[in-house]
Amino acid sequence: MSVLYVVATPIGNLEDITIRALKVMREADFIACEDTRKTRILTSKYHIKTRLIPYHEYNKKSAADAIAGGIMKGRDYVLVSEAGTPLISDPGSYLVRLCIEKGIKVVPIPGPSSVLTAISASGLNTSEFTFIGFLPKKEGKRKKLLAKLKDEKRVFILFEPGRSVEKLLADINEIMGNVKICYAKELTKIYEFIETKDVKTITEEIKNRPELTKGELTVIVDPSPIEEAD
Incomplete structure (x- = not known):
C-alpha cells in the first residue's frame, strides 16, 4: 500500500x-x-x-x-x-x-501557513492562541461567537475576505471594545501589509486606504483590554 x-x-x-x-x-x-x-x-x-x-x-x-x-x-x-x-x-x-x-x-x-506567518510578525502574546478561521456569515451567529470569544484569555485568529473586513472590525469594536489586533493582508505577496494597533486606529486607516481591504486577510485579536495586554 x-x-x-x-x-x-x-x-x-x-x-x-x-x-x-x-x-x-x-x-x-x-x-x-x-x-x-x-x-x-x-x-x-x-x-x-x-x-x-x-x-x-x-x-x-x-x-x-x-x-x-x-x-x-x-x-x-x-x-x-x-x-x-x-x-x-x-x-x-x-x-x-x-x-x-x-x-x-x-x-x-510541513511548510507555509498564513496562521503562523501572521503570528510571527504580530508582536502579540501568542504563547497560546485559539484558531477560529472564518466566522459564520449570518450576523446573529457571527456576533454570538464574538461575544463568546470576548472572554477568551488567549488571542484568537480569524480569516476574513477583504470585502467584509470593515464590518468585522466594527463588530469587534462593538462587542469587545477598542482591543488590539494584528491586521495581516496578502501575506508574502507584493502588496503585503501587516500592522498591529488598536481596532479603531486600523479601522480609520483602512477607510483612508481602500486598497487595504482587497485580498485575503488574517486577523489576530487580543480580546483583553489594551492596558492589560500591554
Whole structure:
C-alpha cells in the first residue's frame, strides 16, 4: 500500500516551498488540488509533470473514495490546498480521516501557513492562541461567537475576505471594545501589509486606504483590554 502526502504549498510567494515538497510532488502519481488552476501555476514554475486532479468541498466524498482506492492499489497521492497547509479551513480533513479509517499511512510535509506567518510578525502574546478561521456569515451567529470569544484569555485568529473586513472590525469594536489586533493582508505577496494597533486606529486607516481591504486577510485579536495586554 502507498501513502497520502499532505503537502504545504506557498501562500503567496512561490519561492516559499521546501525541497522535500517539490520532490514529493514530482514523484507522486497524482496531486489532489482544491483549485487545479492555482496549483498548476506552482507546478509549471517548478516543471512538475504530475497529473492534477480536483478535490474540493463539492466533490470531496466521491473524490476521497477514489483517492483512497488508488492508494490501496499502490499509487501515491499528494493532497494540497488552495494555498498554505491543508486541513486549515479547507475540505482536506475528510480525505485524511477516511485514509486513517482505512489504515492508509498519512505523511505530512510541513511548510507555509498564513496562521503562523501572521503570528510571527504580530508582536502579540501568542504563547497560546485559539484558531477560529472564518466566522459564520449570518450576523446573529457571527456576533454570538464574538461575544463568546470576548472572554477568551488567549488571542484568537480569524480569516476574513477583504470585502467584509470593515464590518468585522466594527463588530469587534462593538462587542469587545477598542482591543488590539494584528491586521495581516496578502501575506508574502507584493502588496503585503501587516500592522498591529488598536481596532479603531486600523479601522480609520483602512477607510483612508481602500486598497487595504482587497485580498485575503488574517486577523489576530487580543480580546483583553489594551492596558492589560500591554
